[in-house]
Amino acid sequence: MKISADGSLWRRWRSALGVAAFNLVLIGATLLGAEAYVRYHSSQVSQESSDDQLPMCEKDDVRIWRYKPNVAIRYKHPEFEIAIRTNDDRLRSNRTQNADAPLIIFVGDSFARPIFLFTFR
Numbered sequence: 001m002k003i004s005a006d007g008s009l010w011r012r013w014r015s016a017l018g019v020a021a022f023n024l025v026l027i028g029a030t031l032l033g034a035e036a037y038v039r040y041h042s043s044q045v046s047q048e049s050s051d052d053q054l055p056m057c058e059k060d061d062v063r064i065w066r067y068k069p070n071v072a073i074r075y076k077h078p079e080f081e082i083a084i085r086t087n088d089d090r091l092r093s094n095r096t097q098n099a100d101a102p103l104i105i106f107v108g109d110s111f112a113r114p115i116f117l118f119t120f121r
Contacts, residue, residue, distance in 0.1 A: 056084045066090055 056073055060066045067090045075082050086092055 056086065067092065
């Protein structure tokens with residue numbers, strides 16, 4: 001590039017740096033405003049549900065919380081409604097295992113191999 005005697009190259013660089021600085025200031029102000037907005041509105045929203053408020057759960061020292069046994073409730077929230085039912089084993093399914101049936105465990109990922117374990121009771 002040739003530098004002209006009147007300094008037009010310097011003026012172009014100075015103009016480009018000015019535009020870049022203006023854009024950076026504008027982006028920073030936008031991010032700062034968004035952060036302030038989110039912090040203000042998150043403090044205004046009440047936390048309606050947490051682990052200790054869910055009626056189908058109880059505290060557990062190892063897993064923090066777990067389902068209560070034999071629960072059948074409908075959990076209602078302004079945005080949704082869900083039915084929760086647990087069995088004796090604290091699982092959200094029907095008890096289908098027979099006491100005399102073998103326990104089948106799958107080990108592996110896409111190449112699962114069954115291991116048959118017989119429970120002795």
